[in-house]
Amino acid sequence: MKIFENISLKKYNSFQLKVKAKKLIEIESAEDLKLINSEVYEDNYLVLGEGTNTLFCGDYLGTILVNKILDETIHEDLNFYYVSFGAGVNWDYAVRFCLSKGIKGLENLALIPGVCGAAPIQNIGAYGIEFKDFCECVDYFDVEEQKLQRIYKSDCEFGYRDSIFKRSLKNAIITKVHLKIPKEWKPSINYNGLNTLGNNVTANEIYTKVVEIRKLKLPNYHVLGNGGSFFKNPVITRKRLANLQSLNVNIPFYDVDEFYVKFLQRG
Numbered sequence: 001m002k003i004f005e006n007i008s009l010k011k012y013n014s015f016q017l018k019v020k021a022k023k024l025i026e027i028e029s030a031e032d033l034k035l036i037n038s039e040v041y042e043d044n045y046l047v048l049g050e051g052t053n054t055l056f057c058g059d060y061l062g063t064i065l066v067n068k069i070l071d072e073t074i075h076e077d078l079n080f081y082y083v084s085f086g087a088g089v090n091w092d093y094a095v096r097f098c099l100s101k102g103i104k105g106l107e108n109l110a111l112i113p114g115v116c117g118a119a120p121i122q123n124i125g126a127y128g129i130e131f132k133d134f135c136e137c138v139d140y141f142d143v144e145e146q147k148l149q150r151i152y153k154s155d156c157e158f159g160y161r162d163s164i165f166k167r168s169l170k171n172a173i174i175t176k177v178h179l180k181i182p183k184e185w186k187p188s189i190n191y192n193g194l195n196t197l198g199n200n201v202t203a204n205e206i207y208t209k210v211v212e213i214r215k216l217k218l219p220n221y222h223v224l225g226n227g228g229s230f231f232k233n234p235v236i237t238r239k240r241l242a243n244l245q246s247l248n249v250n251i252p253f254y255d256v257d258e259f260y261v262k263f264l265q266r267g
């Protein structure tokens with residue numbers, strides 16, 4: 001682990017705010033979390049990935065734990081690839097890593113900023129796909145028990161930009177995510193912007209298209225600090241949608257399940 005004192009957080013947050021932290025520790029392995037002085041956990045601390053979903057309102061007076069756990073493993077059986085990433089691995093790198101190995105499925109989640117360890121927290125999603133669609137389980141450090149634990153997808157309470165890590169496990173420090181990706185692949189191109197791609201499209205072409213659209217919609221936060229779009233699309237019942245449509249209101253929407261749809265931003 002690397003320890004810094006009285007350090008600028010400018011490069012640790014996507015708004016590039018020039019705030020400071022009293023102490024910052026870069027965590028390089030899950031074992032580091034056990035070795036940290038217990039005073040850190042008893043005092044104020046904040047876990048950070050790439051700081052693209054974090055807005056500092058001033059200097060941070062406690063300790064920032066930056067997740068730099070970087071590793072990746074792949075194995076497979078007849079029907080699935082099992083890919084694991086350390087919590088500090090950049091998410092877009094993980095998507096490209098899978099594509100480079102011929103593992104298809106994550107391409108709609110191209111270019112979402114941040115690290116793999118932050119992905120389960122709000123169940124990141126874009127273009128009709130969410131983290132939960134490929135999550136097998138998540139490893140985390142239980143601060144109270146001071147030990148590593150594993151939680152399976154069925155217990156993660158994943159929802160629309162939501163998970164157990166925002167509630168009863170909000171003190172968990174995620175160390176690794178394990179993905180289970182079916183070998184049988186079907187493009188997911190129903191979403192606005194992708195629906196002009198033909199059914200013969202490849203996963204790499206979807207990746208490229210998503211990157212192209214995303215670059216048009218939002219400035220690069222490395223150049224112009226920003227926090228992306230942080231509004232949740234409203235989710236309504238199909239009955240309500242039918243009522244609105246009967247008023248001749250043209251609303252772009254996306255199917256959530258048999259009961260609900262999600263309104264989409266126009267354009």
Ligand SMILES: Cc1cc2nc3c(=O)[nH]c(=O)nc-3n(C[C@H](O)[C@H](O)[C@H](O)COP(=O)(O)OP(=O)(O)OC[C@H]3O[C@@H](n4cnc5c(N)ncnc54)[C@H](O)[C@@H]3O)c2cc1C
Pocket residue numbers: 014046047048049050051052053054067087112113114115116117118119121122123124125126172173174175218221226227228229
């Ligand atoms: C330009 C832009 C576009 C975006 N587009 C999308 C999008 O399309 N879809 C989407 O879902 N999100 C999007 N986001 C939001 C952002 O990409 C996600 O929330 C991402 O998961 C944040 O990752 P991070 O590493 O930057 O998290 P950080 O900002 O570092 O942390 C976010 C939260 O997670 C906690 N945290 C981070 N790592 C860990 C860990 N290992 N263990 C426990 N807690 C941890 C932090 O304490 C904090 O509360 C966008 C953001 C930006 C700036």
